[in-house]
Amino acid sequence: MEYRSARLRDRGLTEAYLKATGMIEEEFDRPLILVMNSWNELHPGHMHLRAIADAVKAGVRLAGGVPFESNTIALCDGIRTPASNKYVLPSREIIVDSIETTAETFQADGMVLIASCDKIEPACLMAAARVNIPTVIVSGGAMLAGTVNGHRATNADMNTAGSGYRDGVKLTRQEMSELTESLCGTPGGCWGMGTANTMACLIEAIGMSLPGCACAHAVDSAKYRLAKRSGMAVVELVQKNLRPADIMTEAAFENCVTVNEAIGGSTNSFMHIPAIAHEMGVDFPIERFDVISARTPQLVAVMPSGPYYMSDLRDAGGMQAVMKELEPLLHTEVRTVTGRTLAENFENAKNYNDEVIRPMDRPFHPTGSHAVLKGNLAPQGCVIKKSATPECMMEHRGPARVFETCEGAMSAIRGGEIQAGDVIVIRYEGPKGGPGMREMVDITRTLSSIGCEDKVALITDGRFSGYSSGAVFGHVSPEAQEGGPIAVIRDGDMIRYSIPERSIELEVSAEEIRERLKAWRPKEIQFKGYLRRYANLVSSGCDGAVMK
Incomplete structure (x- = not known):
């Protein structure tokens, strides 16, 4: 088959410039894969993504593709002042535009998009919908919680660090220093069900990342294996011409919201999911969230909705185990980036801890985690x-x-x-x-x-x-x-x-x-x-x- 990127050859200086990057003659007949990374040194959730991108590129080459890495921006919601916080949500649109511009300019045949945190992950889904070439998303994974005074860091510790108060008493500079040195155990996205991990879970639920990707931590070797397999998977998607429009259907968006209600996801999902649906041409008003919430039990209680951590969810079986529990409420025939259906993906999933992932007949709450008033x-x-x-x-x-x-x-x-x-x-x-x-x-x-x-x-x-x-x-x-x-x-x-x-x-x-x-x-x-x-x-x- 002739790839989209083949248009770049025999175009005078274009071919010469590509050869200046190191391309050789044989590579012009292979799929060109854009690996769009959001690595930077400003962001604990993204500082490890350079190594993730290397694994992705190795997978692309193993499958016979030609990877080209580029970058987009990534801001951290935690590293900002009250004034600079105004830029964080608007950065989502810059990221979408930058991915679209890069992919369309270089006529990439497929994309792997790498992101860890709040606005960057939904931006990747929006860009995948807009560009609509075969795409796999690799979420960078959660950090491990630090150890504070002999216990794993809790939501209360996060609140203390964010406010400077504990039990109504202002912390000293020394107490704050000790807390902030202990709170975050490793690189990665925050360790609870904040927006970063919510969106990683929803990317897997909507079928745009490989099974297991959402709950593999930033420091898990599984993350690097998944990154390599994601590089291989996108080449296969290009060969099958399986695109985001084939995956992110209206039924898949319903699955996404069902999972969001079952895991106690972030309220920011109520902005991001309609924005992604808008790019996909799917009308998904927030009223539908409430209808889905009313019929969906909450099966997972990761902080701040409960006592558990993302590492507990991973150990219990991750998102595939959650979706297997939710099977009666899901459209299981939808396609995913594996080339298989959602049901085929979670067919062999196991729930290893039914206190962390509750069964449908014993939920944490009988209905979903959100409400629209x-x-x-x-x-x-x-x-x-x-x-x-x-x-x-x-x-x-x-x-x-x-x-x-x-x-x-x-x-x-x-x-x-x-x-x-x-x-x-x-x-x-x-x-x-x-x-x-x-x-x-x-x-x-x-x-x-x-x-x-x-x-x-x-x-x-x-x-x-x-x-x-x-x-x-x-x-x-x-x-x-x-x-x-x-x-x-x-x-x-x-x-x-x-x-x-x-x-x-x-x-x-x-x-x-x-x-x-x-x-x-x-x-x-x-x-x-x-x-x-x-x-x-x-x-x-x-x-x-x-x-x-």
Whole structure:
């Protein structure tokens, strides 16, 4: 067969330039595989990916392909200031564009995309959908949890490190230094079910990575074997012309959401999955998440939804064992990058620990881990991880404490200005209003560390970390910058929500809300450059925060 990359030869200087890279005559008749890496030295989740790429390239060569490695950017959500956090979600679109541009310019026959963390993994799925050439994704794997004071690091330790408080007491510089030296055991993505590991699991669930890839840790030798086999697999996909459009079907997206609900995934998945579906031309509104959640039991409780770690999930059998337990709820006939169906992939999977991966008749929770609430405060919806919400906060009514920025809310919390029963409202932090939809992880960690997680609620048009817990509602849509009702909430207004009823209400009359909105004006975006362009083009968080 003639490969797409064959167009590059016999084109004057193009062939000469390729030969300048070291290509020889025989290689022009073989599939050219783009190995798009996100390695960099700025990011603990990505610092080991150079070796992963070497393994991928070895696999490509074993299968008769010609690998070319290139790079895209990767930002760490944990290594940033409150101001620079505005760039993290928008970086997803830069990554998608860079992969598309590289793949199309070099006319690659296939791609292997390598990523470990929050925005980079979903960007790889979006790029695979957009370019639609045979593609395999290799997730870089989780780090191992460190040892803190003789025990494995916990979510409480993460909260302490993020907030600087333990049991409401401010840590000394020495205590902080000891904690931060102990918290992260190895390179890799964070060790719980944050966004990084959620997306790795969902990449495997949707069929775009090899079985076992999601739970193989960054330091596992299995990760390098899987990387090599991924290089081999993409050459086979090219020969079969099996593309992302053949794999990421509507049925596969339903599988993806089912798995997300069963594993207690990050609320950021509620942005990423619609964005990936948008690139694939599949309509997948967040209302469908709630329908799927209602019929899906939660079988896995990795931190912050429970006591377990990604290493426990790996040892119990990983995602193939989870999907075998979920088999009655999945479309098992869908195709995957192995060339086989989902059912064929997990046919021989075993659940080695039914406390870590519960069976369907003995779940951690009878329904999925998330809920979508609507009401006059969030007409288009908002999202909460109910599996990480204290039982006493499943329903609540309290007075609003309104802040225009994360910084204003944090100052009030640390100053002791928030009272039990308050509903903190943080607005103008959405995709347009931030701009960039910052994570509120510093705030949720502080609330937890000072003992307020079960005493106050938090509502925002921003978003949360996969590690956030508590009665925290994100992605409120329409956001404040677009004139959503959250823009006109006033201090003291009563807010009532009910997670079981899927309702969230501002106890103000419809007429009063209309009058307030008549007097409202959007704030002026102060940023220039990419963030200004992003603010002008980005859609709602409930639509995936895609640039249109």
